[in-house]
Amino acid sequence: MKKYFKQVVFSLTLAIVGISFSPMMVSAVDWNATYNTANGGINVGIGSNGSMSGGWQTSNPYGLPSGSILGILSNLLFWLLAIFAIMGVIGFVLSGIWYLLSAGEEGMADKGKAGMKWSIVGIIVGLSGFIIMQAVSALLSGGSKTF
Secondary structure (H helix, E strand, C coil), X not given: CHHHHHHHHHHHHHHHHHHHCCHHHHCCCCCCCEEECCCCEEEECCCHHHCCCCCEEECCCCCCCCCCHHHHHHHXXXXXXXXXXXXXXXXXXXXHHHHHCCXXXXXXXXXXXXXXXXHHHHHHHHHHHHHHHXXXXXXXXXXXXXX
């Protein structure tokens, strides 16, 4: 009975996570892309009429962004940090579920505790790496004495 209950809870959790990240949840976004005939650029803004500040503008006819390599790499690192944080939170939640579903079984409870500990350690290491990168960037660029 316990094994069946664990399988049902795991299946429901997996289904909820799968539905949360489905493409239909993302399709409700209004990208509001327009083509600028004056300079051949494409204006993209997220939200109703580009209301959010997260848009970009391309000024070349190829549709490519005109950002610097440093900007592209920093955006890539921010995306990787976000993915890393999401994976850490998911690992922590799954470890908590293992711990709650252990029902007194020592091996599974220890596995849940160890998973929680190592997901916290992983998040701390990832965030400290980000903080060190920001500190080195601020010190080498000479822009600010504070981080």
